[in-house]
Amino acid sequence: MIFGLTPLDEAEGAILAHTIRLKDRVLKKGTVLDADAVAALRAAGQPQVVAARMAPGDVPEDEAAARIADAALRPLIARSKSATGRVNLLAESAGLLVLDAALIERLNTLDESITIATLPNHSQVSPKEMLATIKIIPFAVPGPALAVAEALLRGGQALSLHPYRAMKVGLVMTELPGVKESAMEGAVEVTRARVEALMGTLLPVERARHEAGPTADALSRLKRQGAEMLLIAGASATVDRRDVGPAAIVKAGGRIEHFGMPVDPGNLICLGEVDGIPAMVLPGCARSPKLNGFDWVLQRLFAGIPVRARDIMAMGVGGLLKEIETRPLPREKAPTTPPPARAPRRPRQVAGLVLAAGRSRRMAPLNKLLVADTQGVAMIARVVDSVLESGVRPVLVVTGHERDRVQEALTGRPVIFAHAEDYAEGLSASLRAGLAALPEGAEGVLVALGDMPLVTPSVIQRLVSAFDPEEGRAIVQPTFRGKQGNPVLWGREFVPAMMEITGDVGARQLVGRHADRLVEVEVADDGVLRDFDTTEALRASPGFQAGRVKEKG
Structure with missing residues (x-):
C-alpha cells in the first residue's frame, strides 16, 4: 500500500486518510475518491490530499476482514457484515466458547495489518453475543499475508462454540447433627439454579448420613433414576481424596480423577466418575451463587467437554476469581494510589x-x-x-x-x-x-x-x-x-x-x-x-x- 501526500492528478481511486470539510460537502475518512470528489477538492483549491493507494496484490480492508471471518466460521458461529475493516463473530446458541490461543496468537503476529480480539477462553456466552472482532488496521492487507491467515484458520479451530446439553443431574446432601435445615435447603436451591441455567434438570435430592456407605447408596439410586452427572454436597469439608465424599464415589464403583484446584474460591473440589458419569464432591463455596471454580467445571461438562486432571491444573492463570482484604500485600509493594472505588457492601451484623x-x-x-x-x-x-x-x-x-x-x-x-x-x-x-x-x-x-x-x-x-x-x-x-x-x-x-x-x-x-x-x-x-x-x-x-x-x- 502506498500512503502519503497524493497530488489530485493521481488521487482518483485512492482512499482518503482524513476527513475533509468542504463548503458544500464533507469527504469522510475512508472515502474512495471518484472523479466528482477530486473535482470538488480542486475547486476548493486543495492541490493534494493524504491518501492510501493500493499496491499490486493488496486487498481492501472490508474484503480482507470478510475473507478472514469466513475462514474462521464454524458451526453455531455467525458473522456480521464488514464495515470500516471490521467483522464481528457472533454466537448462534448458548454455550461455551473454546479458543486455540496459540493459533490466535499466530494470526496476530502474522502481519500488523491483521488483528483478531476474542472473549477469554471458556467464556460462557448467550445467543447473539459477540465472540470476537476481526479488525484490519490499515486500508488494505498484503495479499500474501491474507492468504496465509486464511490457510491457518481453515486448517485449525481458532474458535469453536460448544452448546449446552440438557442433562439430568443428581445431588446428594450429606447430613451431620447440628446442621440447620435452612442451610441445607439454601444449598439445594443454589445448585438447582446453576443446573437450570445450563439447561439441566435437578433430580429429586437424596439425603444421606455423612458416611461413605450411605452416600454411595444414594449415588446408586440417582444413577438408576437416569442421572447423567452426580454431585455430592458434604456436610463437612473434604480435606483428602479418601475423605467421605470421594470414598463414596469409589464405593459406588467409580474412581477419583483429581482432588483440589488452583482456583479461589473453589480449592476443595473433587472430580471423579462412576461408570463414565461425571461425579463431583462440591467445595463449600458452591453453596453461594457467586462465581467459583465449580462453575468452570460444571460449564465444561454441560458443554460436552471432558474435564481431566490436567485441565483442572491448568486453571490457575486467572483462577483468582475475587480479590479480598484477607490477602495481605507487603507494605513496600503496596500501591501509592488508592484502588478504584467499589460499590458499598451492606455491613454484616x-x-x-x-x-x-x-x-x-x-x-x-x-x-x-x-x-x-x-x-x-x-x-x-x-x-x-x-x-x-x-x-x-x-x-x-x-x-x-x-x-x-x-x-x-x-x-x-x-x-x-x-x-x-x-x-x-x-x-x-x-x-x-x-x-x-x-x-x-x-x-x-x-x-x-x-x-x-x-x-x-x-x-x-x-x-x-x-x-x-x-x-x-x-x-x-x-x-x-x-x-x-x-x-x-x-x-x-x-x-x-x-x-x-x-x-x-x-x-x-x-x-x-x-x-x-x-x-x-x-x-x-x-x-x-x-x-x-x-x-x-x-x-x-x-x-x-x-x-x-x-x-x-
Whole structure:
C-alpha cells in the first residue's frame, strides 16, 4: 500500500486518510475518491490530499476482514457484515466458547495489518453475543499475508462454540447433627439454579448420613433414576481424596480423577466418575451463587467437554476469581494510589462475645482478668475496649468467677452481661451462656478471650471485613506467621454445633471439620497468639512493668 501526500492528478481511486470539510460537502475518512470528489477538492483549491493507494496484490480492508471471518466460521458461529475493516463473530446458541490461543496468537503476529480480539477462553456466552472482532488496521492487507491467515484458520479451530446439553443431574446432601435445615435447603436451591441455567434438570435430592456407605447408596439410586452427572454436597469439608465424599464415589464403583484446584474460591473440589458419569464432591463455596471454580467445571461438562486432571491444573492463570482484604500485600509493594472505588457492601451484623468467666487457676490468688496495666486499666477492660472500638455490636461479656468484680471493672461501658452459672465446668459453659444471649439479628459472632489484651481493634475490623458466609467465608481466624490465633469470627450457622460442645474446650474443633468455610487472615503481630496465664508472662508483656503486677480495685 502506498500512503502519503497524493497530488489530485493521481488521487482518483485512492482512499482518503482524513476527513475533509468542504463548503458544500464533507469527504469522510475512508472515502474512495471518484472523479466528482477530486473535482470538488480542486475547486476548493486543495492541490493534494493524504491518501492510501493500493499496491499490486493488496486487498481492501472490508474484503480482507470478510475473507478472514469466513475462514474462521464454524458451526453455531455467525458473522456480521464488514464495515470500516471490521467483522464481528457472533454466537448462534448458548454455550461455551473454546479458543486455540496459540493459533490466535499466530494470526496476530502474522502481519500488523491483521488483528483478531476474542472473549477469554471458556467464556460462557448467550445467543447473539459477540465472540470476537476481526479488525484490519490499515486500508488494505498484503495479499500474501491474507492468504496465509486464511490457510491457518481453515486448517485449525481458532474458535469453536460448544452448546449446552440438557442433562439430568443428581445431588446428594450429606447430613451431620447440628446442621440447620435452612442451610441445607439454601444449598439445594443454589445448585438447582446453576443446573437450570445450563439447561439441566435437578433430580429429586437424596439425603444421606455423612458416611461413605450411605452416600454411595444414594449415588446408586440417582444413577438408576437416569442421572447423567452426580454431585455430592458434604456436610463437612473434604480435606483428602479418601475423605467421605470421594470414598463414596469409589464405593459406588467409580474412581477419583483429581482432588483440589488452583482456583479461589473453589480449592476443595473433587472430580471423579462412576461408570463414565461425571461425579463431583462440591467445595463449600458452591453453596453461594457467586462465581467459583465449580462453575468452570460444571460449564465444561454441560458443554460436552471432558474435564481431566490436567485441565483442572491448568486453571490457575486467572483462577483468582475475587480479590479480598484477607490477602495481605507487603507494605513496600503496596500501591501509592488508592484502588478504584467499589460499590458499598451492606455491613454484616456481627456481635462480639467476650469470655470472662474463668477462675484463673494458674495465677491464683490473683484474678488475671482484673490485673491492671501501667495505666491502671484491668486486662478485661482492655479486651472489651478493643472489641467496642472495632465497631461490632452488641458486645456481650460472659461472667462467672468473681462476677461482681468483673462487672465493676467494666463500669460505664456499653456491654450486655450474660452470667454462666456452670462456669466451673470450663470454657464450653461460658461459650454456651454467651451464645444463648446472642440477638436474633446477628449474622456472626466474634468470640474473644478475656485474657488476650494485645488484640487490636484494627485486627478485629479486618476479620469482620473478611466475613462473608455467602461466599464461603463463614469462619474467619487470624494467623501470625501461619499459626492460628484468636479471636475467631463464626457465622450463625455454626451456633447449634457450638452449643453442643462440652468440657473445658472452645469451638476450635469445628474449624477442622469446616475447612472449606474457613478463611485465614494473616496479621502483622503476635497479639492474636498471646494469652496470659502466669504473672511472669504478664510482666514480660507490653503495657505491664515488672514488679507492678497487681489486681485493680
